[in-house]
Amino acid sequence: MARRKTATKGDIREQAILNTARELLGSVPVGQITIDMLAAGAGISRSGFYFYFDSKTAVLEALLDDVAEEMGAAARRWLDGSGDDPDALREALAVSARLWREHGPLLRQALLAEDPEFAEFREHVVRGYLNQVAARIARDRSEGDALPGPAPERLAQALVRMKFAVFAADPSDEAVDTLCAVVRRSLYG
Incomplete structure (x- = not known):
């Protein structure tokens, strides 16, 4: 049994x-x-x-790893896709907003406060996410789906930092809609 x-x-x-x-x-x-x-x-x-x-840092990293894993899984469809896909983008942003609502204090301190306790997390996780967003932008541009513009890495950095700042202040459905519109207009016109 x-x-x-x-x-x-x-x-x-x-x-x-x-x-x-x-x-x-x-x-x-x-x-x-x-x-x-x-x-x-x-x-x-x-x-x-x-x-x-x-250590205390190990506790904080365990919390952040869970959040980062869920955000990454939610963003996978959009990151791996190509062309303008508002449903995949909105789904990824909606999960991020929910996680900011649930874990805002932790995410604010880890992603926005430049706290040294989170330096390794920021370098590893955020850098990896930025690279994935930049790869998506470069892929869409090479396929003729996205507008030309700033270097993919610079645009990815601006969009991701904007996402963090917006959700830190207001992780609402309206913020999700706004960010979705900004990302789509930045990439696809």
């Missing part, structure tokens, strides 16, 4: 640390969050914390 997989005590404690971090990020700047705060919020000792994570 197959046994049901249930969360272990360790899984529950690890999740409690992550949940505490999410909660704290809503009201405490990342630089002021301590391991003691994370451990206390999870109901474990400071030494117990180190059984699950080796």
